[in-house]
Amino acid sequence: MTTARPNADILTLRCHCGRLRGRVDASSSGRRRPGLHVVCYCDDCRAFVRALKRPELLDRFGGSAVWQTTPARITLDTGREQLACLKLSDKGMLRFHSACCATPIGNALGAGWPFVGLLRACLEVDDASAQRLFGAPTHVHGRLALGDVSAFAEPRASLRTIARTVGFLLRARLAGAQRPTAFFDAAGRPVVTPRVLSGAERDALRAADR
Template sequence: MSTVATAQCRCGAVEAQVTNAAPDTVNRVVCYCDDCQAFAHHLGRADLLDRNGGTDIVQMAPATITFTKGRENLVGLRLSPKGLYRWHTACCKTPMGNTVGPHLPFVGFVAQSFDQDGQSADKVFGKPIGAILGKHAIGEVPAAARGMPLGLVARAVWKVLGWKLAGKTWPHPFFARDTGAPLYPVHVITREERDALRVKCGPRAAPTA
């Protein structure tokens, strides 16, 4: 079955289409890591975090994603010089894809960007299959979610390897094929800015009431 799903930023200026969208073509996992929390706080989008500070992420193959609207609003942010490329929109500060770089073929979208116009992330991709890095969560999360559960990691590695072998890296929505260079401006925040965000992230942060 080939389903096309649409991801949208909050204001609707930026839109991407994902082909072949289905539970078995993606990894949908909640990430509690403090970098994902810091990123949301930096954007002023803590509304995207769950009550434990988790980010609900759908990882997919780069070549299945095409931006169809508002590309001029795309910018990248790195929390450190070697950090993930965290793409987001300049218009309304919506995360629009996390990537390691051009050679590790996956892109992670926040699940909420698929919740619109009668479409829902749950319907398209199914519910999250698990959670990772709960040691950074705010409040209590299941023990199995504290680290990197082996089954989830194995599935992610298997998926990424499959995408690589199947040639689903290119065309990449964020990198040029010939040079590997980012297609949109990228900003690296300073150490001081990163440290200032830390206090907002678990487990140091106080549990939400």
């Protein structure tokens, strides 16, 4: 559970229709920020948003704004039964969303991973607060963007970005921040059975890029 501290920066997490609601503790303790702010232009992130039929959530180059943080910072308060999960392939990430109104919520790697990539689309946070709490975003996988983003995006993910991510995961794992988690049960299974897209479904979503 998230323990509220005085002046803690607690953000509201909610699906578009409001049935699924929760909180995210975005407060820093010490000098490190509690997550990594990313805009991802990869075709998997885009296919996820397209599978939900919410293309308006992509930026004009087909990117998704994500705040990568730890499961321990996320609490779902109401509407847990609305949580649904999609995988683009058998081996893909677990991409959680709301069933009620198809709001993307977060991407997870598995129960043991201290990682959830929360889509900005489910967070109540204005740009100024996002800048303050999350820092400026790193734009990654620009070579897969819908348009030329080379002026501000990394073509893939740079070594520096990969190193930051690995460092974040190692520190989070040492802190045990993979738990508690709203996304996996005690046995490490996702709390909802993921729907795995067929190859044809995935190809159709990717074809929308061309």
